[in-house]
Amino acid sequence: MAEVTMRVWRGDPGGGAFTDYTMPAVEGEVVLDVIHRIQAGPAPDLACRWNCKAGRCGSCSAEINGIPRLMCMTRMDSLPPEEPVLVAPMRTFPVIRDLVTDVSFNFEVAKRIPAFTPEPAGPDGTHRMMQVDIERGQEFRKCIECFMCQDVCHVIRDHEENKRAFAGPRFFIRLMELEAHPLDTLDRRQLIHRDMGIGYCNITKCCTEVCPELIHITDNGIIPLKERVVDSSYDPVARLGRRILRRRAPAPADDVAVKSAGN
Amino acid sequence: MPDYQTHDFDVVVIGAGGAGLRAAVEAKERGLRTALVCKSLLGKAHTVMAEGGAAAAMGNVWPEDNWQVHFRDTMRGGKLLNNWRMAQVHAQEAPDRIYELERWGALFDRTDDGRILQRDFGGHRYARLAHVGDRTGLELIRTLQQRAVSLDVEVFMECKVLRLLKDAEGRVSGALGYWRATGDYVTFNAKAVILATGSVGKAWLYTSNSWESTGDGHAMALWAGADLIDMEFIQFHPTGMVWPLSVRGVLVTEGVRGDGGVLRNSEGRRFMFDYIPAMFAAETADTEEEADRWYDDHIDNRRPPELLPRDEVARSINTEVKAGRGGPHGGVYLDIASRRTADYIRRRLPSMYHQFMELAGVDITVEPMEVGPTCHYIMGGVRVDADTEATTVPGLFAAGEVAAGLHGANRLGGNSLSDLLVFGRRAGMAASDFAEGRTGTPSPLVSEVERAIAEAEAPFDRQDGDNPYQVHQDLQRTMQELVGIIRTESELVQALDELDKLDERARRVSVPGGRAYNPGWNLATDLPAMLTVSRLAAKGALERRESRGGQTRDDYPKADAELGKVNFVQRLGAGGAFTITPAPIAAMPAELQKLLEEEPS
Numbered sequence: 001m002a003e004v005t006m007r008v009w010r011g012d013p014g015g016g017a018f019t020d021y022t023m024p025a026v027e028g029e030v031v032l033d034v035i036h037r038i039q040a041g042p043a044p045d046l047a048c049r050w051n052c053k054a055g056r057c058g059s060c061s062a063e064i065n066g067i068p069r070l071m072c073m074t075r076m077d078s079l080p081p082e083e084p085v086l087v088a089p090m091r092t093f094p095v096i097r098d099l100v101t102d103v104s105f106n107f108e109v110a111k112r113i114p115a116f117t118p119e120p121a122g123p124d125g126t127h128r129m130m131q132v133d134i135e136r137g138q139e140f141r142k143c144i145e146c147f148m149c150q151d152v153c154h155v156i157r158d159h160e161e162n163k164r165a166f167a168g169p170r171f172f173i174r175l176m177e178l179e180a181h182p183l184d185t186l187d188r189r190q191l192i193h194r195d196m197g198i199g200y201c202n203i204t205k206c207c208t209e210v211c212p213e214l215i216h217i218t219d220n221g222i223i224p225l226k227e228r229v230v231d232s233s234y235d236p237v238a239r240l241g242r243r244i245l246r247r248r249a250p251a252p253a254d255d256v257a258v259k260s261a262g263n
Numbered sequence: 264m265p266d267y268q269t270h271d272f273d274v275v276v277i278g279a280g281g282a283g284l285r286a287a288v289e290a291k292e293r294g295l296r297t298a299l300v301c302k303s304l305l306g307k308a309h310t311v312m313a314e315g316g317a318a319a320a321m322g323n324v325w326p327e328d329n330w331q332v333h334f335r336d337t338m339r340g341g342k343l344l345n346n347w348r349m350a351q352v353h354a355q356e357a358p359d360r361i362y363e364l365e366r367w368g369a370l371f372d373r374t375d376d377g378r379i380l381q382r383d384f385g386g387h388r389y390a391r392l393a394h395v396g397d398r399t400g401l402e403l404i405r406t407l408q409q410r411a412v413s414l415d416v417e418v419f420m421e422c423k424v425l426r427l428l429k430d431a432e433g434r435v436s437g438a439l440g441y442w443r444a445t446g447d448y449v450t451f452n453a454k455a456v457i458l459a460t461g462s463v464g465k466a467w468l469y470t471s472n473s474w475e476s477t478g479d480g481h482a483m484a485l486w487a488g489a490d491l492i493d494m495e496f497i498q499f500h501p502t503g504m505v506w507p508l509s510v511r512g513v514l515v516t517e518g519v520r521g522d523g524g525v526l527r528n529s530e531g532r533r534f535m536f537d538y539i540p541a542m543f544a545a546e547t548a549d550t551e552e553e554a555d556r557w558y559d560d561h562i563d564n565r566r567p568p569e570l571l572p573r574d575e576v577a578r579s580i581n582t583e584v585k586a587g588r589g590g591p592h593g594g595v596y597l598d599i600a601s602r603r604t605a606d607y608i609r610r611r612l613p614s615m616y617h618q619f620m621e622l623a624g625v626d627i628t629v630e631p632m633e634v635g636p637t638c639h640y641i642m643g644g645v646r647v648d649a650d651t652e653a654t655t656v657p658g659l660f661a662a663g664e665v666a667a668g669l670h671g672a673n674r675l676g677g678n679s680l681s682d683l684l685v686f687g688r689r690a691g692m693a694a695s696d697f698a699e700g701r702t703g704t705p706s707p708l709v710s711e712v713e714r715a716i717a718e719a720e721a722p723f724d725r726q727d728g729d730n731p732y733q734v735h736q737d738l739q740r741t742m743q744e745l746v747g748i749i750r751t752e753s754e755l756v757q758a759l760d761e762l763d764k765l766d767e768r769a770r771r772v773s774v775p776g777g778r779a780y781n782p783g784w785n786l787a788t789d790l791p792a793m794l795t796v797s798r799l800a801a802k803g804a805l806e807r808r809e810s811r812g813g814q815t816r817d818d819y820p821k822a823d824a825e826l827g828k829v830n831f832v833q834r835l836g837a838g839g840a841f842t843i844t845p846a847p848i849a850a851m852p853a854e855l856q857k858l859l860e861e862e863p864s
Contacts, residue, residue, distance in 0.1 A: 012779070027507060027508075028506070028622075029509045030509065030510075033509040039732065039783065040736070041732075044732060044781075044783030045775055045776030045777075045783050048782070049304070050474065051311075052309070053513070054510070054618060055617070055618065055621070056312050056401065057307045057312070057473070075621070100444075100780050102444075103304070107305065107412075107420075110409075110412055115409065116367065116409070118366055126378065129373060130373060130377050131372065131377075134370045141402060141405065142401075144311075178368075181368070181370075
C-alpha cells in the first residue's frame with residue numbers, strides 16, 4: 001500500500017522539532033485529512049486549528065513545504081509524492097503549540113480601525129448603491145482572515161519590532177474597502193499614513209501570491225491606498241483644499257490630535 | 264483541584280456565530296458589561312459557511328412579497344409544527360435586520376436600481392434571499408464581528424464552555440470553561456447567559472457542520488434543567504458533496520438550484536417531477552417547460568420541483584439512489600453546466616466553482632456535480648419564549664440553531680441567517696432586561712464548578728482507556744446508520760442501546776499529553792454533549808410515530824394529524840433520567856390561520 005510521510009513541526013514557545021509520521025495514502029485527501037488521521041492514531045495531542053474544512057473560515061493556515069497554504073485546500077496529490085510533506089506553523093506569529101500560533105496581533109490591529117460610518121439613509125430609510133460601485137469592496141470582503149498574507153509579509157515576518165507600526169496586508173485591504181465604500185464618510189488617510197504604516201510596504205506582492213481567495217491585495221488594495229495617502233499628505237493643493245473645505249469628517253483618535261497640533 | 268480565574272459580567276453570550284454576535288451587540292449597545300465567549304477564533308464560527316443568503320421579505324425583486332407570504336412559506340415548510348409567533352416575528356422583522364447590516368458595512372449584491380438583490384430558494388414563493396454571491400455567511404459574520412469590535416465587546420476566544428452554573432435559588436448565574444491554549448479553567452459570573460452555540464451535526468458521520476457543532480448548548484441547557492423540544496427533527500441538506508470521501512458531506516448551496524441547476528438521476532431524468540407531494544402540488548410546476556419559464560416569470564408559472572423544501576428533496580434523492588439510479592459514488596447529479604453560461608456560474612457561484620475544482624477536480628461549468636444528502640441542521644433545541652428567547656430556566660436565554668420553534672419540522676433555506684439576526688437581537692434585549700432587573704451579585708455554586716472540573720480532568724488520570732477519536736467515530740457511525748434520514752423503530756431502539764455502550768466508553772477515555780492545546784482532550788470534553796444530543800434525537804425519533812419534515816419513519820410513513828398538534832418535550836427528570844412528554848402547540852390566531860389557508864393565486 002502506498003504511504004505518505006508527514007514531517008510535522010511539534011513544540012511550544014520553548015522550542016520544538018520536526019517529527020515524521022508515515023501514514024497510508026488515501027485517494028483524494030488534503031493535508032488536513034492526513035493531520036486528522038495522525039490525531040486519531042499516533043498523536044492525539046497534535047495541535048492544529050481548523051473549522052470548516054472547505055476553505056471558508058481561514059483557520060487551518062500553515063506553511064506546507066515552506067509555503068503558506070490552507071491545509072484543507074491543499075491536495076496531497078498536488079505535492080511531490082516521493083518526499084516528506086513539511087508542515088510547519090506560520091512563522092510570523094508566536095507559537096502556542098505545534099501548528100497553532102498566537103494570531104492576536106491581527107485582532108488588536110482590527111480594533112484600531114475606525115468603524116464604517118455611513119451617510120444618512122435615503123427617504124425610504126434604505127441606501128442605494130450600484131453593483132459596479134461596490135465590486136471592489138466585495139473583492140476585499142472575500143477575505144477569510146487566514147492571515148497568510150500577514151505571515152508572508154517581510155515587513156513583520158522576521159521583524160517583531162515592526163508590528164507596532166504596521167497593520168499588514170489584511171488590514172490594508174480592509175482600509176481600502178472602507179475608503180472605496182460609496183456610503184462611508186470618514187477620512188482615514190492620515191491614520192493609514194501615520195499609524196497603519198502603509199509606507200513600510202514596498203510592493204513585493206508576496207501577500208497577493210498566497211491569498212487563497214485570489215484577492216488582488218497589492219494591485220487593487222495597497223497601491224491605490226498608497227496613492228490616496230500620498231495625495232492627501234504631499235499634494236499642496238489637496239492639503240489646502242482639505243483645510244478649507246473639510247469635506248469629509250476626519251477619523252477620530254490619534255489623527256484628530258495630529259491635526260490640532262498644527263498639521 | 265486546579266485553580267481557576269473568574270470574570271464578572273452582566274450578560275455572557277456563549278457562541279460567536281451570527282446569533283451570539285447579534286445578541287452581544289444588542290446587550291453592549293444597551294450599555295451592559297457584555298462578554299462573548301467562543302470555542303474558536305472570532306469570525307470562524309459555522310455561520311461563516313452559510314452560502315445562499317438570508318431570507319427577508321423586502322420585496323426588492325418581487326414587490327408582491329411581504330411578511331405574510333414569508334410567514335406562510337415558513338409554516339408550510341415546517342409542516343405547521345412551528346411556533347407560529349416566532350414565524351410571525353421572524354417574517355416581520357427580518358427586513359429591518361438586513362438593512363441594519365447594510366448600515367454596519369455589509370455589501371450585498373444589488374438590483375439594477377441599486378437596492379439589495381434577492382435570490383430564489385426552495386420553499387420560498389418569491390426571490391427573497393439577500394446574498395453576496397455564495398458567501399453570504401462570511402459577509403454576515405464579518406459585518407457583525409466588525410460591529411462588535413467597534414462597540415468594544417469583550418471577546419474571549421478559544422474558550423470551551425463545559426457547564427452552566429446556577430445559584431442556590433436555581434437561577435443561571437454563570438458558566439465554567441477552559442482556555443484551549445493553556446487548558447486553564449475559567450468561570451464567568453453573569454446576571455444572564457445567552458446560549459448561541461449552534462448545531463449538533465458532528466454526531467453524524469456525513470455532515471456539513473464544522474468541528475464545533477457538538478451540541479454543547481443543547482446539552483448544557485438540558486443539564487441545567489431546561490426543556491428541549493423537537494429534537495427528532497434533523498435536516499439532511501439534499502446536496503452535499505459525495506466524492507472524494509474525505510470531503511463527503513461538504514455543503515453544495517441550494518443557490519445552485521435557485522439559479523437554475525436541476526437534479527438528474529443516472530438515466531438523465533429530472534426525477535423531482537416524480538416526487539411532488541400533495542401539499543405542494545398547487546404551487547409546483549409539473550412540466551419541465553413550466554419549471555424553466557418560472558425563473559423569469561414567477562407570477563404565471565409554478566416553482567420547479569427541485570425547489571421543494573429540503574426534506575422532500577433529500578428523501579427523493581435517497582429513494583433514487585436506493586433504487587439503483589444513482590451515480591458511481593452513491594449520489595445523484597446536480598447539473599447547472601448545461602443550463603447556464605460559464606460566466607454566469609462563476610459570477611453567481613464562485614465558491615462552488617472553486618470548491619469543486621480544488622477538492623474534486625470537477626469543473627461545474629462543464630460537468631454536473633455528484634451530490635447526496637448531508638446532516639446539516641437541527642430544527643429542535645431549547646424551548647424558548649417566542650418574544651424573549653427566555654428558556655424555562657431563569658437567567659438563561661437561547662437564540663439561533665440551539666433554540667427551537669421557528670422552523671417546526673423542517674427549515675427553509677435562507678431562514679437560518681435571518682433567524683440568527685432576528686432572535687439574536689431579541690435574546691440580547693431580553694437578557695439585558697433580565698440582567699438590569701436582577702438584584703444582588705450572581706453567586707454560582709462552587710460545588711458545580713468542582714464537579715465539572717473533576718470530570719474534565721478524569722481522562723488524564725486513566726492509562727489504558729478508549730481513544731476519544733475512536734469513540735467519536737463509532738458514535739458518528741451509529742447515528743448515521745441508525746438515526747439517519749430514514750428511521751424505523753427497531754433501529755432506533757438499537758441506537759439507544761448503542762448509545763448506552765458509547766456512554767460507558769466515553770466515561771473511560773484516556774488522553775496523552777497535557778492540557779495546553781490538546782485536541783484529544785478537547786474532543787474528550789466534547790463527547791458528553793454529543794452523546795446527550797444523540798440520545799435526545801433518538802428518543803424523540805422513537806416517540807414520534809409519524810413522518811413529518813425532518814423525521815421520516817419507514818414504519819409510519821404518513822403524517823399523523825394528532826401528532827401534528829404536539830411538540831415532544833424532553834428534560835432531565837429526578838435522578839438524572841430523561842423524560843419525554845407531548846405538549847400541545849398553542850392555537851394560532853384566526854388572522855394568521857387565514858394566511859395559511861389562502862392558496863396562491
